[in-house]
Amino acid sequence: MTNSVRIGKHEIGGDAPVYVIAEIGLNHNGSVELAKQLIDVAAEAGCQAVKFQKRTPEIATPEHMKQTPRETPWGTMTYLEYRYKVEFEQEEYTEISKYCDEKGLDWFASPWDEPSVDFLESMDVCAYKIASASVTDLGMLAKIKETGKPVILSTGMSTIEQIDKAVETLGKDNLVIMHATSTxxxxxxxxxxxxxxxxxxxxxxxxxxxxxEPGLQISLAAVALGAVTVERHITLDRTMWGSDHAASLEPGGLKHLVRDIRIIETALGDGVKKVFPGELAPLSKLRRVGA
Incomplete structure (x- = not known):
């Protein structure tokens, strides 16, 4: 088994702390200032990374959706127009990259098409995250493999055979796999x-x-079961406009998640049976028959 993978400033796996990724995605609603506020939330909670999504809307938007009307804070527009409205380009990502560096956070994104891989390479991202929806896009996966960067592969909405093909395409060097269910x-x-x-x-x-999921229990159980990295969507307010806000953690929830992950890490121990210092006083008072 590959013991660990290095992404940016951090190791994932081995004896390293659980790598907590705050998924900003499109919850910035096209605003760099809102993105910065979410980066602040991630940093203050103790996350190690933030993640975005990168699309070339003309390519990544399904044909049957392009002209579908969408009600937005900017008025009614087509779904394709909306996708362009919330998409960050070089100027925005340059500002975001500098801000993440100031906050000590790794940042990367999920590309949704091959030109977006070229774009992210131009931004010198430290890693790539493959969204569950892209597991079967083997052409894009091969292009990501060519970059030589670490890859995090989500596995939602996929069969084990589809995951096998994705892993075969990416190779196992510098690969982290994420269990996910895309409901x-x-x-x-x-x-x-x-x-x-x-x-x-x-x-x-x-x-x-x-x-x-809503809440924290399932993510915390994942850590107890051996997850070496946890990713959750974040928002300032779950009632904000946008498709992912309702399934996201607000600032207080994210802080509690990271706090409890660190407690679980400590509690898991090393699996070696020993008598701990805290047991010595009860031992002397309670054990009647010695070994």
Whole structure:
């Protein structure tokens, strides 16, 4: 098994702390200032990374959706016009990259088409995140492989055979796999957290969890089951306009998530049975028969 993968300033796997990714995605609603506020939220909570999404709207938008009317804060427009409205380009990402560096956070994005890989390479991202929707885009995966950068692969809405092909295309060097179920919001009966161990055993690479559930319990259980990285969508307010806000964590929830992940990490220990210092006083008072 590949013990760990280095992304930006951090190791993932091995004995490293769980790598917590705050998924900003499109929850910036096209505003760099809102993106910066979300970066602040991630930094203050103790996350190690933030993630965005990058599209070439003309390519990434399905044909049947392009002319569909969409009600937005900027008025009624086509779905394609909306996609352009919320898409960041070089100027915005240059500002975001500098801000993340100031906050000590890694940043990267999920490309949704091959030109977006070229764009992200021009921004010198430290890694690539492959969204569950892109598992079968083997041409894009091959292009990402050619960059030589670390890759995080989400596995929602995919069969094990489709994941096999994606892993074969990407290779296992510098690969992290994320168990995910792409239901928004995720009900507990579809979480299937035992897949974390299944993926780890099948592919032998660091394995984590990308969650879309309300609350924290399932993500925390994933850590207890061995997830080495956790990704959650974040927002300033779940009632904000936009498709992903309702399935996102607000600032207080994100802080609690990171806090509790660190407690679980400490509590897991090393698996070696020993008598701890805190047990010595009860031992002397309670044990009647010595060894």
């Amino acid at each position: 928004y919001p995720l009900p507990p009966e579809e979480a299937n957290l035992r897949m974390i161990d299944t993926l780890k055993e099948r592919y032998g690479v660091p394995t984590g969890y990308s969650g879309h």
